[in-house]
Amino acid sequence: MQSMEFPLVLFTVLSQAAVGLALMGAVRVSSGPQGRSPRREWIMVAGLIGLGLLASLFHLGHPTGAPRALVHLSTAWLSREVLLAGTFAVLAVLAVLVSKTEVNPVLAWAGSLVGLGLILSAGMTYAPPAFPAVNNALPATFFLLSAVTLGAGFGSWFASESRQPLMGGIFGAGLLVALVLYLVVPCVWLSGGAVMRMTGQTWLGSGFYWVHVAVLAACLLVFRLTKGIPVWLPVLLLLGELAGRAGFFADTIHTAANLGGLY
Amino acid sequence: MKKQYAFLVDSELCIGCFTCAMACRNYYHPPEGVIWRQVYPLDEEIYPHRERAFYSLACNHCENPTCLNVCPVEAYTKREEDGVVVHHQEKCIGCGNCIRSCPYGAPKYNPVEKRAEKCSFCHERLDAGLKPACIQSCPTGALSMVDLAELEPGNQVQYPAGFPKMEDVNPSTRFILPKLPRLVRR
Ligand code: SF4
Ligand code: SF4
Numbered sequence A: 001m002q003s004m005e006f007p008l009v010l011f012t013v014l015s016q017a018a019v020g021l022a023l024m025g026a027v028r029v030s031s032g033p034q035g036r037s038p039r040r041e042w043i044m045v046a047g048l049i050g051l052g053l054l055a056s057l058f059h060l061g062h063p064t065g066a067p068r069a070l071v072h073l074s075t076a077w078l079s080r081e082v083l084l085a086g087t088f089a090v091l092a093v094l095a096v097l098v099s100k101t102e103v104n105p106v107l108a109w110a111g112s113l114v115g116l117g118l119i120l121s122a123g124m125t126y127a128p129p130a131f132p133a134v135n136n137a138l139p140a141t142f143f144l145l146s147a148v149t150l151g152a153g154f155g156s157w158f159a160s161e162s163r164q165p166l167m168g169g170i171f172g173a174g175l176l177v178a179l180v181l182y183l184v185v186p187c188v189w190l191s192g193g194a195v196m197r198m199t200g201q202t203w204l205g206s207g208f209y210w211v212h213v214a215v216l217a218a219c220l221l222v223f224r225l226t227k228g229i230p231v232w233l234p235v236l237l238l239l240g241e242l243a244g245r246a247g248f249f250a251d252t253i254h255t256a257a258n259l260g261g262l263y
Numbered sequence B: 001m002k003k004q005y006a007f008l009v010d011s012e013l014c015i016g017c018f019t020c021a022m023a024c025r026n027y028y029h030p031p032e033g034v035i036w037r038q039v040y041p042l043d044e045e046i047y048p049h050r051e052r053a054f055y056s057l058a059c060n061h062c063e064n065p066t067c068l069n070v071c072p073v074e075a076y077t078k079r080e081e082d083g084v085v086v087h088h089q090e091k092c093i094g095c096g097n098c099i100r101s102c103p104y105g106a107p108k109y110n111p112v113e114k115r116a117e118k119c120s121f122c123h124e125r126l127d128a129g130l131k132p133a134c135i136q137s138c139p140t141g142a143l144s145m146v147d148l149a150e151l152e153p154g155n156q157v158q159y160p161a162g163f164p165k166m167e168d169v170n171p172s173t174r175f176i177l178p179k180l181p182r183l184v185r186r
Helices: A006-030 A038-057 A063-070 A077-098 A105-125 A138-155 A161-189 A194-204 A207-226 A233-251 B019-028 B066-070 B097-101 B123-127 B133-137
Strands: B005-010 B038-041 B054-057 B076-078 B085-087 B108-110 B115-117 B143-147 B174-176
Touching: A006 A038, A006 A077, A006 A105, A006 A138, A006 A161, A006 A233, A038 A063, A038 A077, A063 A077, A077 A105, A105 A138, A138 A161, A138 A233, A161 A194, A161 A207, A194 A233, A207 A233, B005 B054, B019 B038, B019 B133, B066 B076, B066 B085, B066 B097, B133 B143
Parallel strands: B005 B174
Antiparallel strands: B005 B143, B038 B054, B076 B085, B108 B115
């Protein structure tokens, strides 16, 4: 088992919740009447990304050097991730300052696009060749699903009555896709090479994995039964995503773990 | 091809004595648990004999180093003159991205410095005309240094069983496989 990387768990999940919230705000702006309190929503977006960035500093051996992480944009996805996270945070703060009763559609869509770039770059950062099981599009897909489900869940706190079904529809569909994906992927890994198979076995034997899957299933069940998103449900989902992300970092096996063995 | 220094690991000669790993430790004094060179026994699935075979491994000074590509602060450089991949610790901010990303597990986290570090092919010794400490110490000559630009084709292999095949990264280390022991039945 690798390290759980708690600061990275917080950074990735909170930043994805922030991106999802901005994205759902933009979707609502484009689809009719505005939400209830755009300013409060952007304060939440800015708070989430701010907390995430703060948490990420605890991951560094030398946090004061963090600004230098921008220098290798040419090849390092981590540099791109830092740039996009910073830009997203600036846009979120700007949106807090300018939004009063109406959401600014330009800022909403600019934030969403930068946010999607952030998810893609995070997906690339955590898909290195050292982890064959996730050296592909899976991290970006996992992260996008976290953003969409958390964004729709928390977005329901701010959506007008008429937009609740839209948030609910996205929430339910996102949860279903995530649940199926998380159940299928480790089983597919079992038929891969040695390190991929070890990853599948470790995920399937991991408490983090099963807590995450159980939370996804429970959220889907509650959504189906209540035909809506109860206020507390996104918080439960957030806890489930944190557990799932801890598993992503702790239970995905590194190629070096099998040196001297068959690959 | 440009000059590219590489470790040549002769598994037939290696007796698994760990002298190379100890020489590296003695030379650089990394903190406990921080291991730049390690000697790995081959799994019985690969070498199914009572006699054991080993790979002595450190950084592979790759042609397209993942560590260099992923480092956000450009703490890695690849030397023009010999292809050695050097980590400049003073630039490192300890984000661990190279440690996660190198498929050979070569960079390690130094908890005292709170930065990454790895084998640098003893480039300061190379510049002084000396061999790396590990190679100099090997009592059987199992570990040696070659220039891939001048290496004659022979029985060296790049991706033996027990070593991850990463063609994009193109590690420079070459191996000579251990011979199978002769079985005498009575
Ligand atoms: S083995 Fe790893 S640390 Fe060494 S050059 Fe290759 S990618 Fe970099
Ligand atoms: S730990 Fe240091 S050398 Fe490695 S990627 Fe981070 S900043 Fe670069």
